[in-house]
Amino acid sequence: MAKPILFYFDFSSPYGYVAAQRIAPIAARHRRDVLWRPILLGAIFKSTGGRPLKEFGLKWDYSRHELARTARRHNFPFVVPQNFPFAAVAASRAFYWLEATDRGRAAPFARAVFRGAFAEGRDMSLPIAVAAAAATVGIDDAALMGALDDQLWKDRLRAETDGALAKGVFGSPFFLIDGEPFWGAEHLSEIDAWLASGGW
Amino acid sequence: MAKPILFYFDFSSPYGYVAAQRIAPIAARHRRDVLWRPILLGAIFKSTGGRPLKEFGLKWDYSRHELARTARRHNFPFVVPQNFPFAAVAASRAFYWLEATDRGRAAPFARAVFRGAFAEGRDMSLPIAVAAAAATVGIDDAALMGALDDQLWKDRLRAETDGALAKGVFGSPFFLIDGEPFWGAEHLSEIDAWLASGGW
Numbered sequence: 001m002a003k004p005i006l007f008y009f010d011f012s013s014p015y016g017y018v019a020a021q022r023i024a025p026i027a028a029r030h031r032r033d034v035l036w037r038p039i040l041l042g043a044i045f046k047s048t049g050g051r052p053l054k055e056f057g058l059k060w061d062y063s064r065h066e067l068a069r070t071a072r073r074h075n076f077p078f079v080v081p082q083n084f085p086f087a088a089v090a091a092s093r094a095f096y097w098l099e100a101t102d103r104g105r106a107a108p109f110a111r112a113v114f115r116g117a118f119a120e121g122r123d124m125s126l127p128i129a130v131a132a133a134a135a136t137v138g139i140d141d142a143a144l145m146g147a148l149d150d151q152l153w154k155d156r157l158r159a160e161t162d163g164a165l166a167k168g169v170f171g172s173p174f175f176l177i178d179g180e181p182f183w184g185a186e187h188l189s190e191i192d193a194w195l196a197s198g199g200w
Numbered sequence: 201m202a203k204p205i206l207f208y209f210d211f212s213s214p215y216g217y218v219a220a221q222r223i224a225p226i227a228a229r230h231r232r233d234v235l236w237r238p239i240l241l242g243a244i245f246k247s248t249g250g251r252p253l254k255e256f257g258l259k260w261d262y263s264r265h266e267l268a269r270t271a272r273r274h275n276f277p278f279v280v281p282q283n284f285p286f287a288a289v290a291a292s293r294a295f296y297w298l299e300a301t302d303r304g305r306a307a308p309f310a311r312a313v314f315r316g317a318f319a320e321g322r323d324m325s326l327p328i329a330v331a332a333a334a335a336t337v338g339i340d341d342a343a344l345m346g347a348l349d350d351q352l353w354k355d356r357l358r359a360e361t362d363g364a365l366a367k368g369v370f371g372s373p374f375f376l377i378d379g380e381p382f383w384g385a386e387h388l389s390e391i392d393a394w395l396a397s398g399g400w
Contacts, residue, residue, distance in 0.1 A: 056248065168258055
């Protein structure tokens, strides 16, 4: 089987949510696994001078409109949570803990976190909300709460974020396919075509 | 015939160039005219706090790679001109002069300016380069040089840029189709699908 698609995202990124809704069938069609990689965009923005979407007035007005339109087209729910953007530290640490301890549940957990934020409008910065999302996909929420304060997963999240930046990742979603970079949920159709043709 | 597609762009925008290469056949397929609308993104950025693409290190590295990839896919030339980004004042004024005096040549002129910058790498901030591009599509270059200092076209360009901002245009390319906004060259396939289906 070919190498997995590296899928970098911040749980607080609505375009990351769009990509999370759409990447699985595209990858499956081309017999690729998806390696989910939550990162903290805030840390990356400190290096790159990037700024959160919401700080750009007209652009954010447009983005909200576009996100809703994309959700209609592809038939999934979309809301902007009241707390937005939110700190995705708890969800991201929990992801790496889970990946190391119960790998098969890591992607379902990531989807549950995204759903909590952008389908249900919950405040997914809260550890208790992350634990509740985890419980919906069969994860022991007490164990998860315990893992959040473990230095191991704090360090791991920092290392993953630093590693992403070192590979040129500056936004969410960001895909690396056999080293080829694709930034933005708008590129999912192009990714599909790229995987089908072997590139151009 | 349905209303024309409003196509806003800055001549200095490489993604505007990509859109200029691709919009005509898409519009023709759906029996739409394209109304080309050059604007000055620098003036819009003063209101919105936007910044030129080139100021973002990692993002610009990625964009150059992506632009070259898009050009390969759709089979057109692409270079980053040495003077980039450049002030598109002369080209934009000339466009509105031409649209008022020899309408049928306005879009071919716009394509010639884009070609000069992003296929041939010329410095299209220079009036003489704009005039030379105009001459390639049968426009009287001396008359064009005369129009550049006419207050009428200075005012017209300012009014078009202000009008675009008032409609929510904050980037290049930006399309308005029956009032529906689409930002970015990545959306051309979506525009094609939108026009085919009547929207979603």
